[in-house]
Amino acid sequence: MSEDFYPVILAGGRGTRFWPLSRKKRAKQLLALDGKQTMIQQTVARLLPASRGKQFWIITNDDLRPEILRQLPKLAKDQVLAEPMGRNTAPAIGLAAFILQRTNPDAVIGLFPSDHVIANPDRFREVLADGIQIAASGENIVVLGVQPTRPETGYGYIEAGSLGTADALRVRRFTEKPNAETAAEFLKAGNYYWNSGMFLWSARTLANALTEHLPKTAAVLEKIAADYGTNKFAGTFRRLYPKCENISIDYAVLEPRSAKGEEESNIFCLRADFGWNDLGSWTALHEHHATRQSPADGNLISGQGIFTLNASSNYVHAPGKFVAVVGVNDIVVVETDDALLVTTRENAQDVGKVVKYLDEKKMGKLV
């Protein structure tokens, strides 16, 4: 695979929907929600064979950086950048683009979330190799799109058009999160894909796109990049990065670019048929494990001993405790040393609101 592929892993999110397990200094990507490795360890392990060597960055914040370095002891410290202030995805990936543009503008940059599950890493790397090849040619942008299996309202969608190069479909447009009715139409239409948040471009393509669509931020990033590799970098980064606009790459570049039309925009969608799951909530985690373990009653209970009676489709996390579940369905209970969450499979997406409340009340120990 290309020597000139640079993955950028975004690991600054909090994953508040996994409270009380996720905390400010132990965000979702630092939890082992699926197997023994944490989500970020899995992400790095998945990308290492594709990036050969250590050509990649993790972008996070000061709260999470120490634990990331602890979980990934083989990383060099300067591979894990802490944003002085969260600025969403456009500045994060843009910085990588402007740094590489100076020395290696043909290098392909990939943007990857750090907290998703991919069931088939080999297939992931096959798709990635295809994507890198497409991104390396001309001004192409590649997005990985997931075939929808339900009318999900929590994701953005990609509307695909004609077949472009190789297996890639030309992207007709990016859409915001739809309402339920629209999501159902998308599902039925068959040419809509979930936006996985994984993108590929050459450094040049991305830097140019940012200069075109986000000139102020591009200028700031260019200044920061100019100090990369010098002892001024840390200070410049801290000082200037907060001046970047707080905006996603989707909104800043992909949506306006796709407005140029299917042929002009050069955005391609590769189908992410490698068992992708963003584990967006306790419910998604429950379903992910239930699919793999297929318990007859749909219960997934971690505890020191378990008793169930007339109970189905519950998710209970209480390691170290004997757990009894009696006459209850579709409930989510998660316990930690200092907190207890009780919710339902249907309402688990609202768990982030607990964290919002705790933030507001300045109950810092609990977030």
Added chain:
Amino acid sequence: MSEDFYPVILAGGRGTRFWPLSRKKRAKQLLALDGKQTMIQQTVARLLPASRGKQFWIITNDDLRPEILRQLPKLAKDQVLAEPMGRNTAPAIGLAAFILQRTNPDAVIGLFPSDHVIANPDRFREVLADGIQIAASGENIVVLGVQPTRPETGYGYIEAGSLGTADALRVRRFTEKPNAETAAEFLKAGNYYWNSGMFLWSARTLANALTEHLPKTAAVLEKIAADYGTNKFAGTFRRLYPKCENISIDYAVLEPRSAKGEEESNIFCLRADFGWNDLGSWTALHEHHATRQSPADGNLISGQGIFTLNASSNYVHAPGKFVAVVGVNDIVVVETDDALLVTTRENAQDVGKVVKYLDEKKMGKLV
């Protein structure tokens, strides 16, 4: 009130429906489910003014006796008898009858559960005083009956007949726990009362009734009573008590006696209009507290900080933890150091089955 009133408090039950809070050595009656005092402390405090001095016994078992003595330090040790083997209510109350018959056959014995709530202790003692008076006359038996407020299928019912002496109604018959249809009929009929398990008789009446209806057990109890007050008592009690039949006083005496007919049987029902609640389950406890505290959303949550969102009528006990309840109704969650119970208000009566399972699996630490 009568110098010759001897309450007998039954405190040998396990109260398994309050698992995981209730345990073999910390049964329901030893928990402070309502206020700061434990149930048995409340029971004793309620009866002390009626019994003047220390004319009463607590009957329990070896598992619970140490904690009972600890919770009631003013009791003499010989007031707390540990049955060598649980034999249900007939032998327990019968032993008191045969002991008192030897020295004070006119004394009135009262049988009281140790784990019920009584909202109005003053009114309780008024009813009690009436009952003692009725029980002291002739061969009368007094039962305290609770006006039903719902078609409860978990209690036995008393069918009342004509007005007897004072406020007391003659008892027509005792019924087993009814099915839902019958319970609804009882509620509608208006002359059915819940059997509270509180009874009053003279020692002579009770001893005679046992001799008539349960002759084998009566003979055993008479032998044990003969050694009371001597240093042989403890040994005789341990050796002979297990020979008693394992039977309730309702089934052994009250049901056959009531079969003699309303006039012949001399069983009277006094209305227990003093805010009785047996707190039979987590749901009953929830309702008891909700009635008194009237939270707008019906949630009763004990924790170190609480957040609720779209949640109503939940009962959560997790002292020391921050508790978040999101989008869930009618759920019961109880947490202890070593166990977590998740159930519903509707199914909390099945919690005893958890303890049955733990007993069967010999998971002794958890029961």
